[in-house]
Amino acid sequence: MIKERIKELLDQYFTAGVDQGLWTNAAAGSYTVELPKHASHGDFSTNMAMLIARREKKNPREVASLLAEKMGGDGDLFDKVEIAGPGFVNFFVRDAVWQSVVQSVCEQGYGYGLSQIGRQKKVLVEFVSANPTGPLSIGHGRQAVLGDAIARLLEATGHVVMREYYYNDAGRQMRVLGESTRARYLELLELSGEFPEEGYQGEYIYDIARKLVAEKGDSLKDADDVTPFKETAEKEIFADIVETLQRLDIKFDNYYNEHSLYEKGLVDDVVARLRDKGLAYDHDGAVWFKTTELGQEQDRVIIKSTGEPTYRLPDIAYHREKLKRGFDWLVNIFGSDHIATVPDVLAGLRALGYDDTKVTVVIHQFVTLTREGKQVKMSTRKANFVTVDELFDEVGPDVIRFFFLMRKADSQLEFDLDLATKESQENPVFYVQYANARLSSIQKKAKEKNIARGPLQDVSLKKLTLAEELNMLKALASYPELVESSALDLSPHRIIFFLMDLAGQFHSYYNSHLVISDEPELTQARLWLAEALRIVFHNGLRVVGLSAPESM
C-alpha cells in the first residue's frame, strides 16, 4: 500500500514533467518501484530517471535530481529522497508511516491481505485428475497440495474458484483394473486366473478382492464380464482417494466424469466442427486432427481405427466445455509427464474459435524422496511407489503440505524424510508455526499479568524504533502485495519463503527484546506489534492451507 502511494506520486510527477516540457511521454509506464537490497539505498527505489534519460538522451542524474527535488517535498511520507548510483532515486520513508502498519493490520485482522483484484473472475482449477486405479502417489500429492494452495490464493484475491477433478472410468486403464481385481479374486479362491500383462500389482488390489470374497463368496467366479470387479474396485479406490485428500484438507467442488461428455454428444460435436472447418480428415481408418495447420510438427489421431477416441479428443471437448460453462480462466495443474497434451488441447480450442489464452497450465516437476541421504526408489508400474497415505504414517498433514509448497512448481522437489520427520530444530514447518504459537503465548502471558492492550488509537506506536521492529513492519506492509502476486503468478511457494523469513526475524527479535517490560507505553506498542505479527502469520499460513496453532 505504501508502494502504491509512491507509484501514484511518481505517475503524478511524471505527467507534471511532461506538461512542463521537461521530457516527453516516451517512458510512460515502463519504470518500476522496487525494494532495494541494501538499507543505505532507502526503502524504495525507482529507475524512472534512467529510463527517461535513455529515451530523451539526457543525463540520468540530472533527471533524477529533478525528480528527487519534486518528490522530497512530501514530508508526510518521506524523511529524504536521494539520488544515487547511475541515476536511481531512493526514497527513505518516515518511521511513522511504517509504524502505522500495525494499525492497518490489526484493524483488518484476518481480512488483512485479502483483496478484490480478481474482480469475481470465475476460475476453474483442475488438478489431481487421477483415474481411480490406485492410491494417490507422492506426485499426485504434490499436485493436490499445489492446486489447493493456488485455489486458496485465488479465493483470497477475489476470484470465484471451482476446484474440479476430471476422471475417466470407462477407458482401457479401468478395464485393466477390473481384470487385475478379478485375477486376484480368483487367486484368493485358489482358482486359476491369468494376471493381465500390464495389470496393477499393488497390494490394494488384494484388499479389494478380499472384500469381494467376503461379500460375494465365489459367486463371481464364472463371470465373463469384468464390470462387477471394475465397479467395486473403482468405488473402493475412489473412496480412498477422497479420504486421502480430506486428510490433506482438500475438497473438490466437482468431480467431472469424462463419460458425460460422450453422453451429451460433446465429443462427436468437436469432431463434426473440426470437419466443418477442414481441420479433421480420415486416413488409414483413423480420424486425424490437422494440427500442422495450427503450427505443430505433425497431425494427431483423434479417433483410432478401432473407433475409440484418443485421450486428446475428449480433452479438447472437456476444455471447450469448461469455457462454455462460463469460466473466465482455466487453471490446470499437470505433472511434467503430461506436458505433451497441452499444445493439442490449446490448438483444439483455437480451432473451435475459443480463446486459448484463457488457459494457464502449471506444470510441476517430479518429486523424489530421500531418506538418510539416499534416494528412495519409486516405480509406478511395479506398484512399489510411495503413496501419500504412507507419507502420513510418518508425518502430519502440515508437514506434507509445507514441503510440497516449499519449491516452485518448475523445480524438481526433493522430499527429505529425515528433515520432515524431525519434530524440532531444523524442520521449517515447526519453525514457522512456533513463531505463531509464541506470539499467541505472549498475548496469553499479558492477560495473566492483567495487561490489556489499550485502544489502538491511544497507543504510541512511535515507540517502535528498533531496526528489527521497523524491518518486521516493512515485511508486514509488503504482505498484501505478496498475496496478490503469488495468486496471479500461481506461485504459492513465495508465501512459504515470506513466512520463513518473517519467522526468522521474529525469533531473533524475541530473543533479544522483551515485549512485556516494565515500561507501560513500550509494552503497549510491542503488544500491538506482536498482535499484528500474529495476524499475518495466521493469515499467511491459512492462505496456503496450513494450520496456525496457538500452542504446540
Place this chain on the structure above:
RNA sequence: GCGCCCGUAGCUCAGCUGGAUAGAGCGCCGGACUUCGAAUCCGUAGGCCGCAGGUUCGAAUCCUGCCGGGCGCGCCA
C-alpha cells in the same frame, strides 16, 4: 534428433516485470536458558550464479551456441 523444465555455497533451494556489494535453510565448528515457550537465539567459514559469446548505463535474470540432468516426443493417458 526435436519440444518443455532445471543447472546459484558441501547438500536442498529462493532471487518478483533486468537494477546498485548474490540470499536462506540444512550440514560443520564454537557459544547462550534464575527473563514473555531453548521446537529458539548468537557467532565463524563457505560462491568465475554450468561454460562461451551477445544486447544494455546495468545480466543469476533477456538472446544465441555448447555442456550436464529431468520429463515428454504413440492409433497409451
